[in-house]
Amino acid sequence: MTAEPSGAPELPIALDAVGGDHGAPPNVAGAVQAAKAGVKVLLVGDQVKLHAELGKHPGAGALPLEVVDAPDVIGMDEHASDVRGRREASINVAAKLVKDGKAAALVSMGHSGATMAASLLTLGRLPGIDRPAILTHLPTRSGAVAVLDVGANADVKASYLAQWAQLASIYLRVVEARENPTVGLLSIGEEDHKGNAVTLEAHALLRAQAELNFYGNVEGGDVFKGTTDIVVTDGFTGNIVLKLAEGEARVLFGWVKDALSGGVLAKLGGLLVRDSLRAVAERMDPSTYGASILLGVRGLSYIGHGSADDRAVKNALLRAARAHESRLIERLSEQLKGTPA
Structure with missing residues (x-):
């Protein structure tokens, strides 16, 4: 909330x-x-x-x-x-x-x-900032994860990702009182050697920043598990992740709605879980955060x-x-x- x-x-x-x-x-x-x-x-x-x-x-x-x-x-x-x-x-x-x-x-x-x-x-x-990035919050199993960039920069340099990790870490400490937030680098595997050229270079830069609590690489599934407090990626990939998450949430709730309106028993079950579903919908609703900051x-x-x-x-x-x-x-x-x- x-x-x-x-x-x-x-x-x-x-x-x-x-x-x-x-x-x-x-x-x-x-x-x-x-x-x-x-x-x-x-x-x-x-x-x-x-x-x-x-x-x-x-x-x-x-x-x-x-x-x-x-x-x-x-x-x-x-x-x-x-x-x-x-x-x-x-x-x-x-x-x-x-x-x-x-x-x-x-x-x-x-x-x-x-x-x-x-x-x-x-x-x-x-x-010290070359390009600003859009930071948004996505719901996870344990709360929310800050993801950036989600659309400001389709093409990036590794140094941008390192700068954004620093910005997001300060942001979470100052605004959300999260001390020493963890940073994950979105990649195609959790191993250090996985990723494209930009990701590999960014990994080395992030690892070298002593002031960052760098977790290492995270995969797509880790975003919603809440493996790290922050996930950094390029704006092209981040925007796809954001819209995929929002689109999938709408589809899933559509399926649930259909399932709970199929018959008398289904409708009765829907009444029993209505409050719980509303709480879930609240967490997944983009309007809960309202807007994303351009950091x-x-x-x-x-x-x-x-x-x-x-x-x-x-x-x-x-x-x-x-x-x-x-x-x-x-x-x-x-x-x-x-x-x-």
């Missing part, structure tokens, strides 16, 4: 409130829910549309919500490179609010490529599903607020520079 922040952060969270498959409605509804939980939110987008949507939520005027006008939006079918020439696009305005110190983080359920591009171009990279940029940036609902938006905003309260970016910078956090 996503823990709610202990109090409102000093700065609001900038939400790309018109991005995503469904536009403003789920973004505004999620922002209202987050605001009720104490998170200040800047709703970035067409102000006429956003004020109209806010009007559908009684009492929203008394909540810590503010609209920031951004007349343009980069659609889901447009190119990520469009961020360069469209300063008034909502994702660019949201990123600039973070850059200028007017927002603690940006959250977008819109065009993921545009969000990555705007974050990198506007915020820049943390010291490696000099600011907090969260990327969610285009199909996200209001619950996912709310949880993404809560997660961003929690990371800000934890001083994640400052502590990442300090530790990457070699100074104590």
Whole structure:
């Protein structure tokens, strides 16, 4: 479950409130829910549309919500490179609010490529980081595993994987209070000599980093066993793992639903296990985490599903607020520079 922040952060969270498959409605509804939980939110987008949507939520005027006008939006079918020439696009305005110190983080359920591009171009990279990576959480037998990269970099160098392992380790210590998290390198076998050229080189780099708790290679099945706290891989493979996991979860629950609706006894059994199945569904629902963090940029940036609902938006905003309260970016910078956090 996503823990709610202990109090409102000093700065609001900038939400790309018109991005995503469904536009403003789920973004505004999620922002209202987050605001009720104490998170200040800047709703970035067409102000006429956003004020109209806010009007559908009684009492929203008394909540810590503010609209920031951004007349343009980069659609889901447009190119990520469009961020360069469209300063008034909502994702660019949201990123600039973070850059200028007017927002603690940006959250977008819109065009993921545009969000990555705007974050990198506007915020820049943390010291010693060549490429940022998207970190997501996948459910395991014992809790959740942090997997990165899941889509930012299809082609990688071994040094990127070593950098991402360091970023993820600091992230889990700072935000999730996991001391000395274990790191696994996704490969086709657990033996040290298994893998392609990049994996073999990355293995050596990871093994050489004394500050990392490197477990060694992990296979695909280890991801969901919870063998390690962190799994690092290239963005091409990681994105396939993520979408395979989400797709398989939907298929499995479809099978269960069909099995429990086949007859009187099956329906009775369904009633008996309903609460347990709901708990399982909660753990497997991507909206529980809301969005994935783009680690490696000099600011907090969260990327969610285009199909996200209001619950996912709310949880993404809560997660961003929690990371800000934890001083994640400052502590990442300090530790990457070699100074104590």
